[in-house]
Amino acid sequence: MIILFHQIIxxxxxxxxxxxxxxQNNSSSSGCDQLCGEExxxxxxxxxxxxxxxxxxxxxxxxxxxxxxxxxNVTSDQxxxxxxxxxxxxxxxxxxxxxxNFAPTWRNGLLLENCSEPINDCVIPSRFVKSRIDIDDxxxxxxxxxxxxxxxxxxxxxxxxxxLNYREVRSKGNCSVLLSSIMVDLGFAENASRMNGSSSLxxxxxxxxxGWWADGECDCDPNANxxxxxxxxxxxxxxxxxxxxxxxxxxxxxxxxKGQLVCFNVLNSI
Ligand SMILES: *[C@@H]1O[C@H](CO)[C@@H](O)[C@H](O)[C@H]1NC(C)=O
Ligand SMILES: *[C@@H]1O[C@H](CO)[C@@H](O)[C@H](O)[C@H]1NC(C)=O
Ligand SMILES: *[C@@H]1O[C@H](CO)[C@@H](O)[C@H](O)[C@H]1NC(C)=O
Ligand SMILES: *[C@@H]1O[C@H](CO)[C@@H](O)[C@H](O)[C@H]1NC(C)=O
Ligand SMILES: *[C@@H]1O[C@H](CO)[C@@H](O)[C@H](O)[C@H]1NC(C)=O
Ligand SMILES: *[C@@H]1O[C@H](CO)[C@@H](O)[C@H](O)[C@H]1NC(C)=O
Ligand SMILES: *[C@@H]1O[C@H](CO)[C@@H](O)[C@H](O)[C@H]1NC(C)=O
Ligand SMILES: *[C@@H]1O[C@H](CO)[C@@H](O)[C@H](O)[C@H]1NC(C)=O
Ligand SMILES: *[C@@H]1O[C@H](CO)[C@@H](O)[C@H](O)[C@H]1NC(C)=O
Ligand SMILES: *[C@@H]1O[C@H](CO)[C@@H](O)[C@H](O)[C@H]1NC(C)=O
Ligand SMILES: *[C@@H]1O[C@H](CO)[C@@H](O)[C@H](O)[C@H]1NC(C)=O
Numbered sequence: 347m348i349i350l351f352h353q354i355i356x357x358x359x360x361x362x363x364x365x366x367x368x369x370q371n372n373s374s375s376s377g378c379d380q381l382c383g384e385e386x387x388x389x390x391x392x393x394x395x396x397x398x399x400x401x402x403x404x405x406x407x408x409x410x411x412x413x414x415x416x417x418x419n420v421t422s423d424q425x426x427x428x429x430x431x432x433x434x435x436x437x438x439x440x441x442x443x444x445x446x447n448f449a450p451t452w453r454n455g456l457l458l459e460n461c462s463e464p465i466n467d468c469v470i471p472s473r474f475v476k477s478r479i480d481i482d483d484x485x486x487x488x489x490x491x492x493x494x495x496x497x498x499x500x501x502x503x504x505x506x507x508x509x510l511n512y513r514e515v516r517s518k519g520n521c522s523v524l525l526s527s528i529m530v531d532l533g534f535a536e537n538a539s540r541m542n543g544s545s546s547l548x549x550x551x552x553x554x555x556x557g558w559w560a561d562g563e564c565d566c567d568p569n570a571n572x573x574x575x576x577x578x579x580x581x582x583x584x585x586x587x588x589x590x591x592x593x594x595x596x597x598x599x600x601x602x603x604k605g606q607l608v609c610f611n612v613l614n615s616i
Contacts, residue, residue, distance in 0.1 A: 383408025387420045389599025390560045398560055398598070399447045413442025418553065422586040422595065424451070425556040431526040433459070433484035440524050441512060448558040449509040449577060455528040456499040456510075458521035459484055465519040468498035470528065470549070478551045479526055497521055498528075508557060509577060527554040559584055560596070569602040570595030 377396035380386050382403035387410065390398035401420075402411040410417040418426040425448055437458065443450055455468040457475070475496065497519055501510055531548035557575065559582030564572035566585035570593075575582040585595030587602035594600050 382410050385410060388422070388594040389596050390594075391420055399558065412445065412448075412556075414439060415443065415554075422584065425558055426529075427554045427556060428552060429524075429527040429554050430552050431457075431479045433523065433525065435524045437516065437522055437524045440515065443554065443556060444512045447560065447582070448556040451509055451555050451557045452501040452507060453530045453532060454500070454510065454554050455530075456515060457525040457527060458497040458499055458519065459523035459525045461497045461519035461521035463519045465497040465499050465521070467500040467502075468528070470498065472496060475528070475551075484523075484525065496525065508575070526552050529553045529555045565597045567593065567595050567597060567601035569604075 377394065378389075378392035379394040379397070380389070380392045382393055382401075385408075387393075387401065391401055392399070393401060393403040393410075401417065403409075404411050410420070412425070412427060416428045418428050420426075427443065440450075440456075455470065457479070458465060499515055499518060499521075501507065501514075529550040531550050559575035559577065561580070561582055563581055564574060564583045564585075566572045566583070567587065569591045570585040570587045573584045573586065575584065587593050587595045591602035591604055593602040595602050
């Protein structure tokens with residue numbers, strides 16, 4: 347009986363896999379290319395003009411890119427971007443991360459250099475940062491002393507906004523170099539506090555979190571949650587399938603479906 351069950355599952359699975367391989371090349375009928383090298387991104391992201399949110403795919407290294415930054419991951423909640431420490435990166439490059447459908451969230455601390463006034467927004471000991479990021483080569487400030495201090499920008503406590511404000515970053519301290527970024531991982535914090543009521547959190551160095559949204563009002567699968575986003579007065583939204591469902595959650599995308607993970611689990615347990 348068990349053997350028969352597996353024989354049913356496997357033939358069912360093959361068309362599903364073939365179908366998803368097909369749709370990864372060329373999502374539905376919209377003419378949106380969602381494949382970059384080996385990696386695919388979920389709807390509404392893609393790399394061609396037909397895509398609702400267009401990212402770049404570098405032709406040489408096959409990396410997903412936003413501006414000059416490599417994208418580490420795209421999930422239903424966030425885009426994670428790599429920001430390796432670099433002493434001569436102009437702060438103007440930051441403007442590329444403030445796109446039409448994404449922007450850095452408040453959970454980032456920006457490490458800035460060459461400021462006319464030091465910024466001291468983040469409560470991160472400079473020795474701790476030095477141990478994680480190689481900033482010795484940077485020629486700003488008193489680097490040859492123990493007092494070497496970088497500037498760190500973060501949004502104010504009383505600023506309830508979800509996203510950083512580019513103009514405010516630029517005007518505060520008048521810094522000209524974007525050295526790197528530190529991201530606070532609240533997913534870890536939630537887990538840690540659930541475990542024992544402690545308030546620990548994880549810091550992700552040389553990374554930046556972008557929040558993203560599709561334009562318009564909520565249009566999600568019935569089995570998905572909609573997160574409304576307001577950015578610069580314009581409405582946007584994100585969909586996320588509920589627990590037990592897989593998919594991008596968008597009505598205009600794949601929506602949500604049940605079962606694929608269950609099939610893989612059945613296969614794994616053979
Ligand atoms: C999708 O791409 C793979 C390789 O990238 C190719 O083998 C396959 O034929 C493509 N399928 C379609 C429908 O274009
Ligand atoms: C995807 O579809 C569009 C239009 O249907 C077509 O022009 C394009 O060549 C396709 N791309 C791939 C990779 O199959
Ligand atoms: C992709 O590259 C083009 C041309 O270099 C640029 O205009 C565009 O802003 C880039 N888009 C993203 C999301 O980085
Ligand atoms: C991207 O995020 C997904 C979902 O959180 C996770 O399963 C996956 O391991 C991540 N990939 C990388 C390369 O970090
Ligand atoms: C930054 O420095 C590297 C080498 O240290 C150099 O290759 C690159 O062109 C410089 N970039 C800018 C914008 O000055
Ligand atoms: C940075 O270091 C210099 C010299 O060590 C010191 O005078 C200055 O006040 C420091 N700035 C900040 C913001 O701590
Ligand atoms: C910011 O710095 C530039 C030169 O780097 C200078 O010309 C400008 O006056 C400064 N602005 C402020 C408000 O300090
Ligand atoms: C650092 O600031 C000075 C004065 O504001 C400016 O002339 C110089 O170009 C800046 N250096 C870099 C690497 O941006
Ligand atoms: C939080 O805990 C869940 C379940 O214990 C785990 O699957 C998830 O990976 C954890 N998230 C993080 C960010 O550690
Ligand atoms: C949680 O805290 C209690 C007492 O404060 C301690 O006895 C227990 O070992 C802690 N559990 C974990 C998983 O840290
Ligand atoms: C969606 O929202 C419901 C009710 O607000 C909540 O119970 C559920 O956990 C949410 N699902 C996800 C995936 O966030």
